[in-house]
Amino acid sequence: MGSGNELGSFLRSRREKVDAASAGVVSTTRRRVKGLRREELALLAGVSPSYYTRIEQGRDRHPSREILEALARALRLDDTERSYLWSLAMPSLDPADGAAALTRSVRPGVLHLLERWADLPAFVVGPRRDVLAGTPLAARVNPAWSPGRNLIEFTFLDPRARDVYPDWTEITVQAVAGLRATVAARRTELDGFVASMRARSETFRSLWDSHEVYDRVVGHKRLRVDGVGVLRLDFETLSLAGPEGHVLYVYFPEPGSPDDRVLRDLA
Known part of the structure; x- marks a missing residue:
């Protein structure tokens, strides 16, 4: 650490x-x-x-x-x-030290919501930023948003990330600052992951050692999508109640915009 x-x-x-x-x-x-x-x-x-x-x-x-x-x-x-x-x-007591052990199971109700939101890129992540579930459109828009992927590993270790994220440098800063905010409450779960990323990525290590900490719960992101070009999507993050520390990300275009029409075609 x-x-x-x-x-x-x-x-x-x-x-x-x-x-x-x-x-x-x-x-x-x-x-x-x-x-x-x-x-x-x-x-x-x-x-x-x-x-x-x-x-x-x-x-x-x-x-x-x-x-x-x-x-x-x-x-x-x-x-x-x-x-x-x-x-x-x-x-305080780290959730992983008590009865609330880390779980990768997403509640059935949340999975049902994702099924109903097939026309939006939406996905659920755990504290390490592992993608646990998502809509097919999420995986189509960004390969990092596919179940089984890890957002941090993709951003820093996957060569596709710089192409997918036109604003890659800004994305890396935000990713590390948000992860540090999560580590504060779930240190036992995340210490090993942070140590691994520090060893595997010089960029991650430098950003981690800068000690920036904040959490962007709303905003927008530009993504380069294969066969489409660059999309600009707004997003909201929704913390799901419960000890698991799951967060639901929902991305959406400005209504009536060219991005809206492209996203409807992809869906």
Whole structure:
């Protein structure tokens, strides 16, 4: 997973991204470091520099709730980053450690919905981003959306990915940031997978070590489809209730657009 001090590594990565001037830090000398110095962040958060240093160096891995909130405010973390910070400092019971073991079974009701949505690319993934079920149209639009595939492995290890995704670089950043957000809650399930991807892909390793964390639940994606060209599709992600951690992705075109007509023909 990296240094073995995920909390300290994450704090350091966020500290280096904060613009000192916009944070209200006045410097009379030329700065030699990116972002905030440790002592500057400590001052903004209202903690002693020596105590913050212990946190970042991994000598105190469970600071109090008040300290975490102060650091989150000083670092200007968004909601996803704040949740990730809490998960590192105060890890809850990992679902894989209890009765809710990882399962690849998709509920019959969800499978029935996919059957009814035959005119849309829709599919279900597990926490590792394994595709567990999907509509035939999903597999036609993107080979990565076929049951049995893994979205992360396809993006970083399959040579077709750069052709399928015209915005491949942007897609890789989003994929790793979203996976890191999932790891926070399901570490036991995903540690081995992340370690494997770090060993197999230099690009994945570099992005993982940047400690970006966010989760895009809506948006759009451009896909190059064989025999068709580039489609622009919007998407929604729906977390399915239950301990499995399954997520339903649904892609759809703008009504009446050329992409809409092409997708209807494919369906």
